[in-house]
Amino acid sequence: MNIFWLLMMLCSMVVLLFVNPSAVLTEMIGAASGALTLSIELCAIYTVWLGIIELVDASGLSNLLAKLLRPMIKRVFKVEDENIQKLIALNISANMLGVGNASTPLGIKAIKAMDDGSGKASFSMIMLVVINATSIQLLPTTIIGLRTTAGSSSPADIILPTLIVTVITTLLGIFLVHFINALKRRKKYE
Numbered sequence: 001m002n003i004f005w006l007l008m009m010l011c012s013m014v015v016l017l018f019v020n021p022s023a024v025l026t027e028m029i030g031a032a033s034g035a036l037t038l039s040i041e042l043c044a045i046y047t048v049w050l051g052i053i054e055l056v057d058a059s060g061l062s063n064l065l066a067k068l069l070r071p072m073i074k075r076v077f078k079v080e081d082e083n084i085q086k087l088i089a090l091n092i093s094a095n096m097l098g099v100g101n102a103s104t105p106l107g108i109k110a111i112k113a114m115d116d117g118s119g120k121a122s123f124s125m126i127m128l129v130v131i132n133a134t135s136i137q138l139l140p141t142t143i144i145g146l147r148t149t150a151g152s153s154s155p156a157d158i159i160l161p162t163l164i165v166t167v168i169t170t171l172l173g174i175f176l177v178h179f180i181n182a183l184k185r186r187k188k189y190e
Contacts, residue, residue, distance in 0.1 A: 095135035
């Protein structure tokens with residue numbers, strides 16, 4: 001992947017050298033400045049949300065959240081371990097709040113806890129990856145933050161379309177994982 005990005009950057013620089021040679025250095029400095037600004041803004045957003053998630057966990061709300069989501073988690077993920085259910089609940093709730101990067105450490109902990117040492121991804125691991133990839137967004141805070149910093153006049157206009165699309169993709173993802181798992185089990189017994 002690094003080679004791909006290097007080739008893309010080199011090709012862009014070569015094209016820019018032929019089209020507008022005086023802009024190469026200006027564009028590189030502008031892009032570096034924009035990347036640094038964006039990184040600092042995202043760092044601030046994630047710092048706030050990671051702090052909130054830590055407070056939720058320390059206050060015991062994560063246990064309450066896990067209890068509320070337990071029936072859904074048991075049915076969708078087919079996991080019985082309460083610690084794994086708690087990690088999945090926190091991961092899903094962070095994704096629902098639109099802070100996917102803040103939910104990543106929780107997802108990694110949940111995957112490690114589900115690992116049986118076989119070297120193969122279990123049904124529940126695959127389901128967690130699919131749900132993280134599709135993740136229902138009740139409040140897409142990262143995108144709203146990016147739109148705000150980009151100067152959007154109404155950065156929250158994306159809430160309803162994002163909710164509709166993420167609900168559809170998440171339901172489709174859950175269905176496909178269950179469907180493929182059923183096909184694999186059926187094939188195994190034939």
